[in-house]
Amino acid sequence: MLTYLGGFKVDEGDLRQAIQDLKELYKRRVTEYSITGEPIIDPYPVIKVGRKVIRGYPLRRSKLRALIPYSHSKRVLAIDASAKLLFDCGPIKVVVSKVAWALWRGVKTLIVEEPIIRIKVVKSREEAAEWLLKLELSKALEKRHLLGRGDYLLLDRGLMAVPALRKGTKGLFKELDRTLDRRGAILVGISKVSRLKLSTGSSLVGYLSYMAKRALGDLAWYYYPLFREGQLPPWYIGDITVAKLSEYSKYVFRVDISRRALKRWNLEELLGEVAYLQDPATPGYPYPLKSVHELSKIGGDELELLRYFFIELAEDEGIGEQFRADSEAYEFKEEVLWGSLI
Incomplete structure (x- = not known):
């Protein structure tokens, strides 16, 4: 079935499933226990380093601190x-x-x-x-x-x-x-x-x-x-x-x-x-x-100029024809599928 999200026509099943997935994620409670046997109720940060999982402190409101700007001339x-x-x-x-x-x-x-x-x-x-x-x-x-x-x-x-x-x-x-x-x-x-x-x-x-x-x-x-x-x-x-x-x-x-x-x-x-x-x-x-x-930032016009002068340099160095052929062979993927960003 189809429905509307704003003015866009979307698949209603996809939309409902996405919301349900988020609800389950935000409501998820995994009961774990400390080394003293006490349940850990609050979520805690985790970092995975290779096969090792580093578990941080459970998050507490008491650790939040108001931040006041300090003027300085450093x-x-x-x-x-x-x-x-x-x-x-x-x-x-x-x-x-x-x-x-x-x-x-x-x-x-x-x-x-x-x-x-x-x-x-x-x-x-x-x-x-x-x-x-x-x-x-x-x-x-x-x-x-x-x-x-x-x-x-x-x-x-x-x-x-x-x-x-x-x-x-x-x-x-x-x-x-x-x-x-x-x-x-x-x-x-x-x-x-x-x-x-x-x-x-x-x-x-x-x-x-x-x-x-x-x-x-x-x-x-x-x-x-x-x-x-x-x-x-x-x-x-x-x-x-x-x-x-x-x-x-x-x-x-x-x-x-x-x-x-x-x-x-x-x-x-x-x-x-x-x-x-x-x-x-x-x-x-x-x-x-x-x-x-x-x-x-590198603007679009700037990028085009750099491309022009780089190809010109490649031609002066005797590799222009081969380099141009290599780059043009992938030009569709670069410009249409991926854009100019790395």
Whole structure:
């Protein structure tokens, strides 16, 4: 049978099944017991590492804290890199990235430079993603001298040097964390997308957002801790918090803060200083990160020009005819099925 969802004609069976699946997910209660034999009623965060499942603390309203912005004039270095597919040649792809950085003092811009275009041939999405991470880490290491005690480096990603990364990439991540700590600076990663989930299978961030809305209304807030100290693998460079940075925004983020920094700084003050870095026109997300994200974007016209000049260079180097044939063979899939994003 068919029904209407808004003005769209949809399969009624699919629609009812989707709602039923969500109802079961949100109502799911799995009774487990602690080592003392007491039932664990509240859901808890879980992270799967290989075959091992790491179970965090049961979620409690008492761990929610109102978040108050703290004004400051500390230096804030923000870095972001975008990536798009330049050419799809089947087994290989040519990808292009724009690496942007900016230095702020509090909510005022100090330095902004024109982003640098980077190009690389890769064989998989995973290789492209790691290359993007290396670009950001390398730029951060290059600009670390701009930061001192109490200053911030903001990245648009979680702080994890996952085992799947190459040794060199993991080394860059660890070196950045170590050298920033020696300078007294604070490494923070803010993830716009989080896959953290609960023991019930539902979203951790979504559940905390729902809990906070009922407990604190529209106030800004943060939740910590989620896991016991030392429970996460050593390649988790940051400890995980979840935060809503503004009372005027509905958005909730996973915020990772360097474990080294948490040994010397107060979490509430750190999050309060990060929350201060907002633009009133776009509340809820640090403006230094938003600004470099905008700078790193590669527009459609820009991408077409890069393609034109890259093919021209390939022809000058004597590989133009073969390269053009390879890329045109996959042009339909690239433009019609997949689009230009990696």
